Amino acid sequence: MTDDYIRRTAITRLAVEEQQHQLLERTVTAWKRGCQVAVEKGWPRCSSKRALQSRAYDTIRDETGLGSQHAILATHQAAEAISACETRAENGRTVSKPEFSAPTVRYDSRTMTLFDDGTVSLATVESRVRCDLVLPDDQDGYQYQYLDADEWEVTESTLTIRDGEWYLHLGFRRSPPATEQAAAENGTVLGVDLGIEHLAVTSTGRFFAGRELEHRRAEVTKRHRRLQETGTRSAHRTLTRMRRRDRRRTKHDLHRVANGIVEEARDHSCTVIAFEDLTGITDRLPGAEMLHRWAFDQLVTYVEYKAESHGIRVCTVDPRNTSRRCSRTDCDHVAAANRPQRDRFHCQACGYEVHADYNAAKNIGLRAVRCGHTSSHRTGASQCALKSGTISPEEGFHPDSDERAETPVHG
Structure with missing residues (x-):
């Protein structure tokens, strides 16, 4: 492990209004662009967060409209991606320059504030937006064990959009229990x-x-090939949905x-x-x-x-x-x-x-x-x-x- 903390993630849907939706979409686009700018500045050997921040920060601010802290976080994410590639290369695996296409944005304590009333404030390329967390009515919902417990501290989190809905992957950490x-x-x-x-x-x-996993992989591969041969937009959308569904089932x-x-x-x-x-x-x-x-x-x-x-x-x-x-x-x-x-x-x-x-x-x-x-x-x-x-x-x-x-x- 990279540190001595125990870490957990609580995935929570957000109630987002139309104007907020547009702002968040623009922020996602700017974030992906910011990460890619940082990769271009650092590839293939600059995987130090500090060094890459020094190289790419000004360009990210000029070209994307991201705020200062989000620009820093983008350089850190790019540095982590380059470092992962270096590790794979050292293990003899083929690597290529990272490309950021996932509809996500990273948040930390400076760009996100979680309030006791069940709302969250998120920085965007313009003003902040404040949204309600869509929490389960049942107080036994797993999110509450982190939100209501003093020992869990909010840490870096990730915002993503899936099927038109916004989800916040809230990160929490706490110190490990003492052992004898x-x-x-x-x-x-x-x-x-x-x-x-x-x-x-x-x-x-x-x-x-493990054979069920192997059987499902084989069946999905067959369907992937058929859809790829079709080559239509509809087939591509179906293929994307299948991949996401299979990844969720495997997880x-x-x-x-x-x-x-x-x-x-x-x-x-x-x-x-x-x-x-x-x-x-x-x-x-x-x-x-x-x-x-x-x-x-x-x-x-x-x-x-x-x-x-x-x-x-x-x-x-x-x-x-x-x-x-x-x-x-x-x-x-x-x-x-x-x-x-x-x-x-x-x-x-x-x-x-x-x-x-x-x-x-x-x-x-x-x-x-x-x-x-x-x-x-x-x-x-x-x-x-x-x-x-x-x-x-x-x-x-x-x-x-x-x-x-x-x-x-x-x-």
Whole structure:
């Protein structure tokens, strides 16, 4: 994480009058232009927010009509986009100059004011507009847990328009809860393996199906091709709606899986959740495409922020040989022959046989434990959680008092 805060986003629709609508649309257009101006000034190597602000600020003010603070925010957004491209290039991925086309505007404490009466004031290219937040009548609506709580502080937010309606993605942050030092020193790690057949498998034997995501992707791809061949404006609009709908459904599925992973960590008193480093995962997984890389990235991000509120940290480990290594700590045999089939692990040295993804998840958890013992960035975990107990590199397997078989649980 980039800082020590826990962050949340509350999406809220705005009640916008016609004159306000026009002002906000003009502001969106100016914002996209401002970000693009900044990219042109900084591409390809200037990713420092301060340096890019110095290069692009005056031009943005002259060409867009954005206020001073929005001009600064536009340079910061452009710097972040250029920095992301630099990171992808360092990982051997193809990059191109960022283009800002999304109908969004970033706001901060100087350009947005949230009032106790349920309204918000937003800066535009002219005067400020003050709109009502369209909040649920039910006081149990999730937005209220942030709006009505003193510990949550409003931070950078994003305004967007979708299907003619304005939505404010309100950003909130608060300090993380204090954790006991003893828990950090004697914690437990949950290993998680990501894949195609099963989107995620935990070291506690819980399986999250991934074939539905893959099937939907294939069906959407077929329809995309047919619509692209048609080439009409109507087909293009339908294609855009399909992409948005599919992205929303995929995000919903990823949130469900992330909730399940965090729930599994809490059920087994874990203080750390460990994933493989995702660099190069589309090359390691047969059949994986960029959609899966995006889905894996999103899933890890969702797990990170959901786990934070429970005092659980997320780390990544080296993925080498996690699928070929025997997860029995008294064996550790590594061989390609250990995985005779995609979903089957059979150790050629000790005979241990189990589902291949479950074996990989245990190896990921054990690697996080080992890293915690040797690295200056300690994971705070001394054992890996299993369905039937815990395992550690030094002491081996410790069963629960009500020992259970290592049987996968599908969730």
